[in-house]
Amino acid sequence: MGRIIIFTGKGGVGKSSLAAAHAVSSASGGTKTLLVSTDMAHNLGDLFDTEAGREIKTVMDCLDILELDPDWIMQHEYPDLSRVLGKLIGSNSLLETNPGDYFLLPGFENLFSLLKIRKLYLSGVYDRIIVDCAPTGETLSLLKLPELLTWYMEKFFPVGKVMVRILSPISKLKYRVSLPNHKAMDEIEELHARLVLLQELLQDPEICTVRLVCIPEKMVVEETKRNYMYLNLYGYQVDRVFMNRILPDDTGNEFMNHWKEIQKPYIEELESVFVHVPITRIPWYPDEIRGMESVQKLSREVLQYPGLFDLPPKRDREIYITIPNGYKLMIPLPGADHMQIKVKKYQLDLDITLHNYNRRIPLPYILKDAKIADLIQEKDMLSIIFKLEEQSEEKKDISREIEKRKQEREAGKEKRKARIARFRKGKNGGAI
Amino acid sequence: MRIIIYTGKGGVGKTSIAAATALFLGNKGKKVLVMSTDQAHSLSDSFDVTLDSSPREISENLWALEIDPVVESAKAWGQLRDYLKQIIRQKANGGLEADEVLLFPGLDELFSLLKILEAIESGKYDVIVVDCAPTGETLSLLRYPERLSVLADKLLPSVRNFTSAFGGIISRKTTVPKPRDEVFAEFDNLVKRLSRLREILVDRNICSMRIVMTPERIVYEEARKNYTWIRAFDYAVDAVYLNKIYPQEALKGYFEGWSKLQEDIIRRIRDSFGECKIFTLTLQKEEVRGMSMLATVGNQLYSSEDPAQIFSRDHAFHMEDEGASRYLILDLPYVEEKDISVSKEGEILYLTIKNEMRCFSLPDEISRRELSGWSYVDGKLKIIFDYE
Numbered sequence: 064m065g066r067i068i069i070f071t072g073k074g075g076v077g078k079s080s081l082a083a084a085h086a087v088s089s090a091s092g093g094t095k096t097l098l099v100s101t102d103m104a105h106n107l108g109d110l111f112d113t114e115a116g117r118e119i120k121t122v123m124d125c126l127d128i129l130e131l132d133p134d135w136i137m138q139h140e141y142p143d144l145s146r147v148l149g150k151l152i153g154s155n156s157l158l159e160t161n162p163g164d165y166f167l168l169p170g171f172e173n174l175f176s177l178l179k180i181r182k183l184y185l186s187g188v189y190d191r192i193i194v195d196c197a198p199t200g201e202t203l204s205l206l207k208l209p210e211l212l213t214w215y216m217e218k219f220f221p222v223g224k225v226m227v228r229i230l231s232p233i234s235k236l237k238y239r240v241s242l243p244n245h246k247a248m249d250e251i252e253e254l255h256a257r258l259v260l261l262q263e264l265l266q267d268p269e270i271c272t273v274r275l276v277c278i279p280e281k282m283v284v285e286e287t288k289r290n291y292m293y294l295n296l297y298g299y300q301v302d303r304v305f306m307n308r309i310l311p312d313d314t315g316n317e318f319m320n321h322w323k324e325i326q327k328p329y330i331e332e333l334e335s336v337f338v339h340v341p342i343t344r345i346p347w348y349p350d351e352i353r354g355m356e357s358v359q360k361l362s363r364e365v366l367q368y369p370g371l372f373d374l375p376p377k378r379d380r381e382i383y384i385t386i387p388n389g390y391k392l393m394i395p396l397p398g399a400d401h402m403q404i405k406v407k408k409y410q411l412d413l414d415i416t417l418h419n420y421n422r423r424i425p426l427p428y429i430l431k432d433a434k435i436a437d438l439i440q441e442k443d444m445l446s447i448i449f450k451l452e453e454q455s456e457e458k459k460d461i462s463r464e465i466e467k468r469k470q471e472r473e474a475g476k477e478k479r480k481a482r483i484a485r486f487r488k489g490k491n492g493g494a495i
Numbered sequence: 496m497r498i499i500i501y502t503g504k505g506g507v508g509k510t511s512i513a514a515a516t517a518l519f520l521g522n523k524g525k526k527v528l529v530m531s532t533d534q535a536h537s538l539s540d541s542f543d544v545t546l547d548s549s550p551r552e553i554s555e556n557l558w559a560l561e562i563d564p565v566v567e568s569a570k571a572w573g574q575l576r577d578y579l580k581q582i583i584r585q586k587a588n589g590g591l592e593a594d595e596v597l598l599f600p601g602l603d604e605l606f607s608l609l610k611i612l613e614a615i616e617s618g619k620y621d622v623i624v625v626d627c628a629p630t631g632e633t634l635s636l637l638r639y640p641e642r643l644s645v646l647a648d649k650l651l652p653s654v655r656n657f658t659s660a661f662g663g664i665i666s667r668k669t670t671v672p673k674p675r676d677e678v679f680a681e682f683d684n685l686v687k688r689l690s691r692l693r694e695i696l697v698d699r700n701i702c703s704m705r706i707v708m709t710p711e712r713i714v715y716e717e718a719r720k721n722y723t724w725i726r727a728f729d730y731a732v733d734a735v736y737l738n739k740i741y742p743q744e745a746l747k748g749y750f751e752g753w754s755k756l757q758e759d760i761i762r763r764i765r766d767s768f769g770e771c772k773i774f775t776l777t778l779q780k781e782e783v784r785g786m787s788m789l790a791t792v793g794n795q796l797y798s799s800e801d802p803a804q805i806f807s808r809d810h811a812f813h814m815e816d817e818g819a820s821r822y823l824i825l826d827l828p829y830v831e832e833k834d835i836s837v838s839k840e841g842e843i844l845y846l847t848i849k850n851e852m853r854c855f856s857l858p859d860e861i862s863r864r865e866l867s868g869w870s871y872v873d874g875k876l877k878i879i880f881d882y883e
Contacts, residue, residue, distance in 0.1 A: 073505055075713045107711070134849055207596045282537065295594055315748015316778065317675070322745075325782060349752045351712065383591035390591050410536070427595045428565055450687040475680075 066388040072276035080352040082195040084362040090126035101176035272302040279329035288425040302375035503707035510537040511783035513626035519793030521557030524766040531626040547772035564603030571606040726811040734772040772806035828874035839866040
């Protein structure tokens with residue numbers, strides 16, 4: 064079975080170099096490998112001193128590279144879906160002449176790159192696909208939506224298709240809305256099914272793992288934690304973290320030696336977040352990684368850890384369960400009932416202190432104002448009960464504000480009705 | 496009234512620069528509000544004070560706040576979101592993951608910007624300094640007001656009419672609840688506020704965008720792309736900041752090789768940002784934190800300049816006549832010809848570059864003409880209009 068490894072991290076932390084180094088290591092061992100970039104700021108071409116692009120290019124024995132452009136994929140590989148999206152927005156000549164103009168959720172475009180990667184995986188040409196990706200946490204969380212909408216797809220669509228047939232002529236005449244046609248409805252169902260299958264593939268622990276690349280700097284550490292939280296929450300396997308730009312013990316000058324001290328707490332924080340994930344430290348190279356030779360050097364010097372492409376050992380992850388007015392977080396912890404455990408929450412961080420170690424779990428936004436209400440220690444499980452906070456003054460203000468606007472809207476309702484009536488009259492009279 | 500928005504990718508130090516600028520202006524007697532859309536509380540860390548989503552006076556003439564995107568997004572589209580939640584929750588028990596994904600993490604950033612509008616409407620401040628979310632996200636969100644108004648103008652009236660006519664049937668047949676009128680009204684209101692916000696942000700006499708970067712190749716390339724796009728959306732960029740330049744003493748020994756790389760990048764940056772003012776700041780001995788450190792940084796940056804001034808008014812586009820043809824010329828560096836597409840419908844000109852679109856409302860003297868072609872030469876896009 065083929066393997067997919069996704070490298071993710073902010074631009075400038077060195078994820079492309081690391082993905083490339085892994086690809087070179089993989090190909091050197093005689094495994095047919097594809098290195099594919101979905102980052103809009105591609106730099107695979109630079110790394111291998113060649114022109115890379117939408118067409119697959121062979122750069123060494125067993126190694127091909129490819130740079131994906133989600134918009135191009137949408138238009139060329141999913142032309143029907145592109146038209147459907149256009150139709151969903153409404154039919155006017157503009158959207159038909161500019162097939163790229165849809166209103167999409169941020170991160171949604173990347174899903175098209177991932178759909179393409181699934182296609183490449185299923186083609187069976189490659190034994191390993193290494194993906195150089197922009198931060199994926201939010202994008203992968205969007206893959207939850209198709210699953211949530213499944214019930215509606217099953218129930219609404221059969222009805223919807225019948226209704227479209229009956230209502231389409233009426234709605235066009237009367238309201239000038241073109242409903243998507245029967246074929247388009249089929250295509251929406253198909254996109255839905257493809258996205259569900261994509262989620263399954265990327266969550267399959269036997270096939271796909273995610274490797275995070277970061278550097279020990281405040282902002283990057285925060286973003287890495289967030290990304291990791293999403294990946295965990297939505298059930299993707301993170302199997303390694305690369306901490307890049309670690310300053311050497313002696314840099315030869317005091318200024319940088321002092322910055323070595325500044326790096327320390329961030330390294331420690333990353334270690335407390337990734338307690339269960341192996342961390343590889345990468346020294347700060349005094350020059351740029353550019354060109355085949357420096358990629359090979361990186362592969363030789365850094366990727367010497369055992370089991371480079373092995374699957375990670377199975378690990379139970381934390382899960383959240385919905386309870387009245389709150390959530391229960393269950394953390395697998397062997398022997399939890401015998402331990403002295405201290406738990407502290409600071410906004411979006413949860414700190415767990417045992418006698419000999421400290422672990423930090425980044426929490427989802429929804430728990431930002433939640434309070435820890437209870438701690439349950441069972442044999443192999445630590446459960447934390449979060450209660451959502453009573454409304455704060457600020458939030459009360461907002462509720463009042465929302466209520467006020469609602470009343471204003473109520474007041475304007477009659478006016479609006481009259482306006483709509485006029486609008487309709489205008490339509491019937493053919494004035495618009 | 497001045498709005499200064501700092502943008503740049505995570506880790507370049509834009510929060511420190513925003514904070515130092517705000518403090519400097521406050522000390523000079525201007526009433527300043529500094530706000531951050533960043534989730535990591537970097538503004539509180541910078542000032543070393545606790546902040547929340549209401550303005551707090553942290554030194555003379557200086558107020559600061561941290562935007563809570565969850566709160567802002569509830570204010571902006573709580574009802575519409577609740578409607579979506581209602582649809583999904585009814586049948587799918589997705590637990591916390593579902594609740595979290597329905598916060599639509601990306602959109603929150605957009606609604607956070609509405610806080611700027613609130614601050615303007617309060618009329619309390621001379622200068623508003625904004626520390627904005629990282630580059631990529633900011634970029635993709637800046638285009639939404641335009642797209643949303645397409646939705647509000649073209650789609651919403653149809654959907655509203657459609658649901659009022661057929662909503663009953665749909666509800667009966669499928670148990671999909673029909674959206675209430677408030678949901679539409681809220682959306683309408685949201686679009687209005689976003690459009691108002693955009694109007695202010697594109698006014699180059701009020702608002703300037705400033706890009707913060709570090710002297711590294713990837714950061715520089717992203718900044719350059721960012722620069723093109725911000726201007727193509729008609730926002731004014733009047734200055735760039737080159738932060739964390741390694742001082743000579745830091746490059747002795749192990750990092751000697753870095754010195755040439757850094758010089759090379761700095762040279763390229765100086766040539767890449769048109770008429771923008773370029774501010775430089777060396778890497779400090781410590782992380783920039785606390786009032787006294789921020790004051791030091793502010794004095795280093797602005798020894799001779801008032802940071803509230805408008806450093807450049809350069810326009811990304813202008814008009815020219817040649818024979819009977821009229822040209823609209825856009826300064827659009829660093830894009831590829833094959834990625835450009837242009838179309839016109841009525842008075843709106845649509846420009847798409849790769850997967851980003853923007854609309855220009857054309858003035859009368861052009862809109863009555865037909866689009867007859869375009870060319871892209873030397874970083875300038877020339878769009879040609881003729882009478883038939």
